[in-house]
Amino acid sequence: MRTINPIYHHSDQMLNQEQEWIVSAKENPKYFAPLYEKYHEQIFRYVYQRMDDKQSAYDVTSQVFLKALKNIKKFEYRGVPLASWLYRIAKSEMNQAFRDKRAKRTINIDDTQVATFMEVFEEETNSINKKRLFNALSELNELDLQLIELRYFEERPYREIGDLLSFKENNAKVKTFRALEKLKKSFNKNSRL
């Protein structure tokens, strides 16, 4: 598993460059363009991973950047990339879209991720176990599902997970471990499928 997410973790030079763009964008919104270009794809992918409809994901992504532009003057630099703030806006915009029924909450999973879980659960990868896993994922509460998605689907470091969900790094680690335990329990409960 990848331990560093290169998109999120920046060198000092990259952070300084970003900081300059933010200062300029606070003066004039048109200078937000390089930040939009830099983060558009990763915010779209984050949103689309949790939605079933591509167009809705594009719409939510646009809303995220519109909201970011509206609030850029209030943004305070805390030594982490702007992505961290954008992801939190994306999370809130997505939840609003789910509440308004403009989009459907979706769990996107592929072969590799299924294989990872089977390895963790020490089970064989077959169609029955796949179905058990899908049912177990559907039964998780929203926070546990988010933790599983961020860690096991998107391979994000705990520091970043904590940042996105407003936990300390250590707390994110403990909560993710508990979420995995719950998933495993639910998976085993579905053994008679």
Next chain:
Amino acid sequence: MKRKVVYNRWKVPSEEIQKQQDFDSILKGLKKDSTGYWKSIGFWGTVGTSAVALFFVISQF
């Protein structure tokens, strides 16, 4: 919240996502939004209430 599980969905290529980038429309949205506030009920409601309150304060003296 009901969830749908999608297995092995086709990955959207980066080129397609880049084609959807439209910073100008975001800027237009921002402009529209900030001008829209002047026409909103919230704005005129606040102005109206403040004006009435000010009138009563002044008329007391």
